[in-house]
Amino acid sequence: MKLGTFLRQVTELPVRGLDAFGSGGLVVVAPHPDDESIGCGGTLARCTAEGRPVAIIVVSDGSASHPASRSHPRTRLRRLRETETLAAVEQLGVPPRAVHFLALPDQFVPSAGPEASRAGRAVADIADGIGASAICAAWHHDPHRDHQASFAIVELAMRMRPGRLLAYPVWGWTLPRSTELDKGPLAGFRIDIGPYQAAKHAAIAAHHSQHGRIIVDDPDAFRLEADLLVHVERPHEVFLEISA
Known part of the structure; x- marks a missing residue:
């Protein structure tokens, strides 16, 4: 399947309630600080509003x-991005105790080896701690090595704690339409986040450093651009079923 076909079919996925995640808590694994808000912010807000336990695991330190x-060397930037993440989840109604920072090195998140295994164990333990019935990882087709490595870490966690694995696209929306994806039919569902879109927008905005604010002495730095943000204006968030 090419991305162009995926983009057409994803709008036809069924709209489900939170029962689509099962009866337990929901774990969202974010490769970087801000991916939790971009990919799952509305769903996290809805879960919290409806009393479903959530946990957010931020894999890299974002530095x-x-x-x-x-003005912002890596240590200071790491602290700033953690602070921004906590401010973002507050907009979603998620308590700070639900956020866990693994602090793996940004751009060098391991996908295998002892460090990845320790991260997988942490994911599994956190999922156990909230009785999670589903773990959501950034899509393995996202064109960023940290996103792909984070997905691999979640796969390690699923070997330690078998369960339901779902994927949410972040940067995958922006791939060329000719990009080849997985073979086979598209499976998954959409969650209606209409009442929580304002909270999601506020959460994304809380990551000030990623919008070109605060840090002004690196003109070539990363910045969240419109070609990505246009996709988060949708009134639904997408979760894709991943086979074991």
Whole structure:
């Protein structure tokens, strides 16, 4: 399946309630600080409003977004991005105790080896802690190595704690339409986030450093651009079924 076909078919996925995640809690694994808000912000807000336990696991420390900044070297930027994440989830109604930072190195998240295994164990333990019935990972087709490595870490966690694995696209929306994806039919569902779109927008905006605010001494730094943000204006968030 090519991305162009995927983009057409994804609008036909069924709209489900939170029961689509099963009867337990929901774990969202974010490769970087901000992916939780971009990919799942509305769903997290809805879960919290409806009393479903959630946990957010931020895999990388986010400290490579402004590599040339002198005002915000990696240690300071890491602290800033953690602070922004906590401010973002507050907009979603998620308590700070539900957020877990693995602090793996931005751009160098491991997909295998001892460090990846420790991260997988952490994901499994956190999922156990809230009685999770589903773990949501960033899509393995997202064109960023940290996203792909984070997906691999979640796969390791599923070997330690078998369960339901779902994927949510972030950067995958922006791939060329000719990109080849998985073979076979598209499976998954959409969650209606209409009443929570304003909270999601506020959460994304809370990641000030990623919008070109605060840090002004690295003009070539990463910035959230309109070609991605246009996709988060949708009134639904997409979750794709991943086969074991």
